[in-house]
Amino acid sequence: MSTHRSQRFATRAVHAGTAPPVDQVPASVPIYQTSTWRFDTSDDFAAVTSSERPGHVYGRGYGNPTVEALEAAVASLEETEAAYGFSSGMAAIHATVTTLAQAGDRIVASRAIYGGTYSLFASLLPRYGIEVSFVDINDEAQVASALPGARLLYVETIANPLITVADLDRLGQLARQAGAVAVVDNTFASPYLCAPARYGFDLVVHSATKYLGGHSDLVGGVVATSASWRRAVRATTLDVGGAMAPFEAWLCLRGLATLALRMERHCATAAALAELLAADSRVTATHYPGLAGDPGHEVASRQLRAGGGMLAFELEGGLEAGARFCDSLEVAWIGASLGGPHTLVAHPASTTHRQLDPEARRAAGLADGLIRVSAGLEDPDDLLADFSQALDKAT
Ligand SMILES: Cc1ncc(COP(=O)(O)O)c(C=O)c1O
Numbered sequence: 001m002s003t004h005r006s007q008r009f010a011t012r013a014v015h016a017g018t019a020p021p022v023d024q025v026p027a028s029v030p031i032y033q034t035s036t037w038r039f040d041t042s043d044d045f046a047a048v049t050s051s052e053r054p055g056h057v058y059g060r061g062y063g064n065p066t067v068e069a070l071e072a073a074v075a076s077l078e079e080t081e082a083a084y085g086f087s088s089g090m091a092a093i094h095a096t097v098t099t100l101a102q103a104g105d106r107i108v109a110s111r112a113i114y115g116g117t118y119s120l121f122a123s124l125l126p127r128y129g130i131e132v133s134f135v136d137i138n139d140e141a142q143v144a145s146a147l148p149g150a151r152l153l154y155v156e157t158i159a160n161p162l163i164t165v166a167d168l169d170r171l172g173q174l175a176r177q178a179g180a181v182a183v184v185d186n187t188f189a190s191p192y193l194c195a196p197a198r199y200g201f202d203l204v205v206h207s208a209t210k211y212l213g214g215h216s217d218l219v220g221g222v223v224a225t226s227a228s229w230r231r232a233v234r235a236t237t238l239d240v241g242g243a244m245a246p247f248e249a250w251l252c253l254r255g256l257a258t259l260a261l262r263m264e265r266h267c268a269t270a271a272a273l274a275e276l277l278a279a280d281s282r283v284t285a286t287h288y289p290g291l292a293g294d295p296g297h298e299v300a301s302r303q304l305r306a307g308g309g310m311l312a313f314e315l316e317g318g319l320e321a322g323a324r325f326c327d328s329l330e331v332a333w334i335g336a337s338l339g340g341p342h343t344l345v346a347h348p349a350s351t352t353h354r355q356l357d358p359e360a361r362r363a364a365g366l367a368d369g370l371i372r373v374s375a376g377l378e379d380p381d382d383l384l385a386d387f388s389q390a391l392d393k394a395t
Helices: 009-015 042-049 065-078 089-100 115-128 140-146 168-178 227-240 246-256 259-278 297-303 318-328 358-363 380-394
Strands: 082-086 106-110 131-135 152-156 181-185 203-207 221-225 283-287 310-315 344-346 370-374
Touching: 065 082, 065 221, 065 246, 082 089, 082 227, 082 246, 089 115, 089 152, 089 181, 089 203, 089 221, 089 227, 106 115, 115 131, 131 140, 140 168, 152 168, 168 181, 168 297, 221 227, 259 283, 259 310, 259 380, 310 318, 318 344, 318 370, 318 380
Parallel strands: 106 131, 106 152, 152 181, 181 203
Antiparallel strands: 082 221, 203 221, 283 310, 310 370, 344 370
16 A cells, blocks of 8 residues: 555556455355466466466457456366356357368368357358368268268257257267268257266357357357367467356356356246147147157157257147247247247247248248247246247248
């Protein structure tokens, strides 16, 4: 304090509030809301920058204690050595695939992947000279014949639009046999339902925006992997940007603490909604891996802790009935994203895919009456009543 008395106002305004040393562990990880760090000497700065000595340098992905705490938590839940945080799921996916593949390489990817990932693979990667073969990952022969010579296999544990489940055990084996790096987007499952590293997946990516964060209040991404792949993905991110910010990491840490509790409720509610819909004659199909008879049920039973929080169903009456159902809901919301406290529904035929003609929609697996549901954390009975009254109005 006394040294500051000799300094003028503006200098004290800058320097008097330096972070105090703390040698106790707080219950909540502090938000290190800083873009840069002080070094005692230039030699120190050089040693930390070149990784000769641990320390922090700069906010754009070099490392921040709050982000590192989140990375450690995700690595623990995903049962990997390390993890690395991003500003979005797409930043994680972009950095991961462009770290692994270069011009002249080929990727084998599931055709059933998130639309943003599909666009990255189909439009951007070819501009980088990376070729992508899209396959039906539930057709083992197709995957096996596409894999030889491929640099990596890319799948999602649970995927849109029909809530399909990938057989990670088998796909991991096929990737290993072909010498391809195995990458999985585990966003829909979350590590609560499945830890793909157990099946030999080398890199596990997440949109942390969804179940990991869990409160629809952050946009973020993570890749969980080995320490050496983390180093490589981090090096890409230092060049292209897209690293996670400390406040998002803090929000995500706060969300992770309740991941197990939330997932139990998401899964129980999704199962109850799926049962209601499957028993209703106005519903022509219900897609939920937790239902006996669902094509993904057998794989889900050995690979997932529960059926998940996502479901989809098809209404008789097609486009109009689908839109009317969504518009009639009073508890559930119409909206993008998933994995938050609010139950969200989306009707692709009248929203995200309305520009496609019905034939093209059908080819993409999107029946005109298909509705996707992210089961939220409301009282399940309120949701069951809401879905029942909306079914009555829609059909
Ligand atoms: C399965 C999946 N992966 C990746 C993403 C992209 O994540 P973000 O929106 O955080 O970039 C999404 C977004 O909806 C997603 O659903």
